[in-house]
Amino acid sequence: MLNSLDDRQNSLANDTTDWVIGAFSVTPARAGIVDFVRPYYYSSGAMLFAPGGKAPAGIDSWESISGKKIAALTGYYANHVLSNNFGADLVLAGNQAEAAQLVDSGAAVAYVDDSANLKPAGDLAQIPGIPVLLPTLYGVAVKKGNRALVERLSTALRQMATGGAQSDLARFEQQWFIANGAPPNADLAALLLNPDSTKVSLNAERIATAG
Template identity: 40%
Template sequence: MGRLPALLVLLACAGPALAARQLLAAAAEQPVLRVGFGTEPRVPMSSLVDGQPEGMEGLLIEAIAKELGYTLEIVPLGTFEDRMYALINGTVDAVIHSFTVTAERSKLMQFVYPAYYSSGVALFAPNGEIEGVSSWSDLAGRTLAVKEGNYVLDAAPQTPALQNVTLVQVPNIQDAAALVAAGDVDGYLDDSSVLSPAPNLTIVSQLQPILRAPMAIAVRRGADDLAANLTRALLTLVQGGSDAPILGMENATFIALGAPPNPDLAALVANPTPGNSTLYPTQEMECFPVPSDSLWLPADAYQPIYTWEVRGVHNYSCDGGSGSYQLRGWLVNGTDVRNDKHTGYSYTDRGPSGTHFSRFVATDEGNRTELGSIEIIREVGSVGMPSPTDPTVNAQWYRRITLNQYGMFAAPKILYMTQTETEGGELPAGAGKCKESDAAITVPFRSIVTFFACREGV
């Protein structure tokens, strides 16, 4: 029996007024977990019935909330974009709705491991048949519908089976079913975890699903504490071998409708440790976390990968509301400190509430070819302070930052950055009150930026 049902039984004998007060107090003590949940039925994976989550994902998120002692608040969200933006802007704490793990999505959100299921891309058609199609190669020249936001759209250009297929994006399954019924498309692509997305669509069983990938709960990037708690609850649910609670959820949903057991879930339950299942990959080494009471990186765990000297300008313009000059951004060119060769350029965009989003772009000598980039969302954790080895040095240490990175900045993965030896860039003394019509002020700027990754062998 869960905590609140048990309290109801105990309080029933204590009088209605006392029972109500104590029940509300108990509920208030529990942290709230706001979960974005799709409104479109994806039986047997998920569905909303009278605002309550059902299907395997419904059973799972309810069990997780109970395990952690959270009060579960379901937030219905209709589309993939709705769920993604609600997560990014903090409307919800987590999302569970057949979120397939992809590299592109990982730039926008943080996936929680272990993943709870896996799915591939399957072909759906009336009666599970398309005349003349018995293999993926037979789809060349055909037209298929796919939902907006489905990961197959990113993967199709690199997937031989889909390179000669025309994909028509639709906002929902109902529109896809209507196009199939009208003969405007030959079939519909969706996750194989949806056994029957619409009454007139069933899986073409002759074609084995492709692009198999894990499905995982998503949280905001940087929500490490919540992610750790969700991982702890998930690990509890996959323990117990054949009696693991998550297998009971699969039996009550997928198996009950005639689907075979998910082989990746079976592998996870058999050995729920990293690296033994595609649902629980070995996570990239993050060295070890910086202690919460420390602002400095442990020197024996991290090593500098790149060191740039950046020279450029800070741009200040007049803010009409405050009547004062505000930093609007900066643009600099970088050179390698070791050999004085060109490395790239850097700039910043102004974000909400006075924040800035900084980007470093590595290029060839003429800025013609981009070799990699890294974006820092400064508001999530940067600290300005003097260096402990040289109190006169003004150092900006970025720690626990959110990084979007690719190319040379992704291998090895950059974890932390420092900005030291800063010269210039400050608004001149005497730049007082201003009007919006006043000219912008440009101030020369120089700094040393160092990019750190894990030290090899740590």
Template identity: 30%
Template sequence: MPRFSQLAALLVAGLTFATAYAERPYTVGTEATFAPFESLNEKQEVVGFDADLMHAIAAKGGFSVKLINTPWEGLFVGLANGDRDIVAAAVTITEERRKTVDFSEPYFEAKQLIVVGNGSKVAKLADLKGRKVAVQTGTTGDIVAQKHYGKTSPDIKRFESIVLALQELRSGGVDAVIADNGVVRNYLVNNPGAKLKLVDDPSFDKEHYGIAVKKGNKALLAKINKGLAAIKADGSYDRIYAKYFGK
């Protein structure tokens, strides 16, 4: 092969590799046991509010994404070690979490609710004194329970998912569950025979969800914020919100 042809071939190969690398989808860690934010459909694909939101953000931000179901405990570890580029899993923005990850602009307002049986007399957080409560490990509900009971309290039972925590409540293993409003409301709507009700304690603060990237990844964060701003501006966000939560 002539020297010029060899050089041309190398240039084409290099451009092809660079293009393929540039178009690599960003991996998004999401915990698919948190409907309606994220769950698995019959094809084992991640679907839900966060999934739709990430695809819409990516389309407007000029990148593509691949959503990967990841246990909650592994989400931030995966982000730190490079196994995941993004975490989109109904993650509440907190100052403690800001120490290890960077967050997008807020995209959802939430708060904690207490779930109890229909016959329970619990009307506020203080009424849970001396009762056992279930939470999902490492979530804001866990943080609220720790503040109320103490970090090492035996009255806090921790589970890998909210679904498991709610099953424990239904089986009588605990007296209450503390969790995000969106997910527990969705659970009660889809499980009308569960005989559960929600308690809204006025002491619970409003929370905001954010999309997380590895600390210092300003370029990716800028793309996400660009896409998020665009879907809020053109009405796409409102349509996705209405699909899962109504108007």
């Protein structure tokens, strides 16, 4: 099992795997170790969730969570930003179901997550109007220098994006992400509109070049 990001990167370097897909975010540091396939097919980031997606009183932005009790998973990558940059009073949980219980019981007013599968979190839904925090692009990674495979996978991804709402990628998003509580993905929607474009959204370009 390739459980960690290091495991995935090492599996490419030692030829255990040919390519890696699935929650593998694109960063300049990783781009120095592996080659990423264009187009980037998805993006994610920290989102704020509440029962039914209804914003708790006084919360309408990330800045407004200062001093508020916010549920988050232990070890979550955004925890230090939530507490240090935005002053959240984090209430830690071991899994989504525990986090949902914290919100339901009043021990926390909202929950932060970037998971596409929110079924364990009960009726928690994304609060509209609050942008994604720390957005990150997802890409397919291959061993550094394997340009032939990069081109083959790039062609395959574009074919899977062809057909708009009827494309394979749109169908996968509906089946595995939206059906499990994730909102529609803006970067995937942009790709479906123009599968042959080498560009990504302005938001995605900023992510891809961020330090």
